[in-house]
Amino acid sequence: MPRPELLARLHQACAERAASDLLRRLRSVSEADGATVVVDGRRLLNFASNDYLGLAQHPRVAEALVSSARRWGVGATAAHLLGGHRAEHEALEHKLAQWTGRERALLFSSGYLANLGVLTALLADGDLCLEDKLNHACLIDGARLSGATLKRYVHADVASAQRQFDTQPQCAALLATDGVFSMDGDVAPLRELAALCRDQHALLHVDDAHGLGVLGPDGAGSVAEAGLATGDVPVLMATLGKAVGVCGAFVAGDAALVEGLVQFARSYVYTTALPPALAAAASAAVDIARFESWRRDRLRTLIAHLRAGAAARGLTLMPSRTAIQPLIVGDSATALRLSRGLEAAGFYVPAIRPPTVPPGAARLRITLTALHTEALVERLLDALAQLMRAE
Missing domain, CATH: 3.40.640.10 (Type I PLP-dependent aspartate aminotransferase-like (Major domain))
Structure with a gap:
């Protein structure tokens, strides 16, 4: 009996992920400036960064x-x-x-x-x-x-x-x-x-x-x-x-x-x-x-603002008091649609799908940094509420 061909097995696994809306895609950021990034030639407001205190470009x-x-x-x-x-x-x-x-x-x-x-x-x-x-x-x-x-x-x-x-x-x-x-x-x-x-x-x-x-x-x-x-x-x-x-x-x-x-x-x-x-x-x-404790104070203010604004719009965020504010949407296809819709509206919020999260728990992982403002958070919430109503 011949041995399994390892590259063929890897290719098949990739094809199965693609068929299930789970294929990861590497995208290049050509510019980063504070709370914005340029992806594929478009400047987007970045709500996916782990630079919580805004120090990466200090x-x-x-x-x-x-x-x-x-x-x-x-x-x-x-x-x-x-x-x-x-x-x-x-x-x-x-x-x-x-x-x-x-x-x-x-x-x-x-x-x-x-x-x-x-x-x-x-x-x-x-x-x-x-x-x-x-x-x-x-x-x-x-x-x-x-x-x-x-x-x-x-x-x-x-x-x-x-x-x-x-x-x-x-x-x-x-x-x-x-x-x-x-x-x-x-x-x-x-x-x-x-x-x-x-x-x-x-x-x-x-x-x-x-x-x-x-x-x-x-x-x-x-x-x-x-x-x-x-x-x-x-x-x-x-x-x-x-x-x-x-x-x-x-x-x-x-x-x-x-x-x-x-x-x-x-x-x-x-x-x-x-x-x-x-x-x-x-x-x-x-x-x-x-x-510089004001950076943590600023972050806490933005977290509270996002959560209050989400609740007012009927958006249910997971119970988090940190800069990581996930919105569970369930299936991977929906998460991808919402992420692409946000990108079309000028926001970078990648979809998080299995196997990174459990099956049925695909989400938008919204992250805040001290570089954001309340006005930017409001714009994100308005765009997200509009997309959710269309689902």
């Missing part, structure tokens, strides 16, 4: 990058342990540890690599990893790569997590959760999960990619907002490409955790370090994110 951030690039060049040239670790990385790690109230922080080149590195360094065959069903893909992939038994609990349901712990009471265990869920915008019940992990003698790992900069005192994130310290959440991961507006990620915790990751996190050890110029840009952005 002059101080850009100048820090340029100045550092003049000194260091555009690449780190090596892995951190082989000469790629520069003064810019060291300074940023110190600043991130201070911001999040932890002993040390360790930079990774992306959030995906950070979660893969943590989970494969901490977990092994025979261990138990519990994860929320709506966790980001990199947390799921990290658990699978680790060889641990992966069990997923009902979204944000602490009792469900308890039941999963009870299935393997003798195993070393880790519970991983998003702090803010990237597609729903809600916040994990972190206090309750921390209490559960204490009772179970399990490690709690929080991915705060969408909480850092937005929630908590000084924008220190969802863990800080919940009043939890290193003892409650020993492993904190967050990215530098959302509210911080740059690139990369970090893991923060006590010195023993970070030293262990330096030794055993393969996605740290065996990859080229983040360019030092990007570390310098992130360092400048962290200062702005941390100390």
Whole structure:
């Protein structure tokens, strides 16, 4: 019997996605300017950005990058342990540890690599990893790569997590959760999960990619907002490409955790370090994110405005208090029609479809940034209400 042909199988999978309105399409943005982007020659109001505080094009951030690039060049040239670790990385790690109230922080080149590195360094065959069903893909992939038994609990349901712990009471265990869920915008019940992990003698790992900069005192994130310290959440991961507006990620915790990751996190050890110029840009952005609290105030005002305006127009948004404001529309074809209708009206709001979200939960994922205004939000709501009435 002949072997299956792998490329043919891949092509068939793509054809099946296309037939189900699930095919992803790569589109190039030719220009970005504040709250607008140019796509296919058209300037659109961007309501799909994760640049929640509006820092990606901030002059101080850009100048820090340029100045550092003049000194260091555009690449780190090596892995951190082989000469790629520069003064810019060291300074940023110190600043991130201070911001999040932890002993040390360790930079990774992306959030995906950070979660893969943590989970494969901490977990092994025979261990138990519990994860929320709506966790980001990199947390799921990290658990699978680790060889641990992966069990997923009902979204944000602490009792469900308890039941999963009870299935393997003798195993070393880790519970991983998003702090803010990237597609729903809600916040994990972190206090309750921390209490559960204490009772179970399990490690709690929080991915705060969408909480850092937005929630908590000084924008220190969802863990800080919940009043939890290193003892409650020993492993904190967050990215530098959302509210911080740059690139990369970090893991923060006590010195023993970070030293262990330096030794055993393969996605740290065996990859080229983040360019030092990007570390310098992130360092400048962290200062702005941390100390310019008006940006968070502005974002909260816009979130409240969007939600009130949506309710007044009969649009039901998911229960989120963060910058991620999803509108569930159900099937993928409807989500695509609405997204295209909004684009025709001058708005960039891509449709989110399975497998990124569960079947029947296709949506428009509306995101707000401090660069938006109430007038822009009103224009979006009017266009969306008109399209929904036509459905």
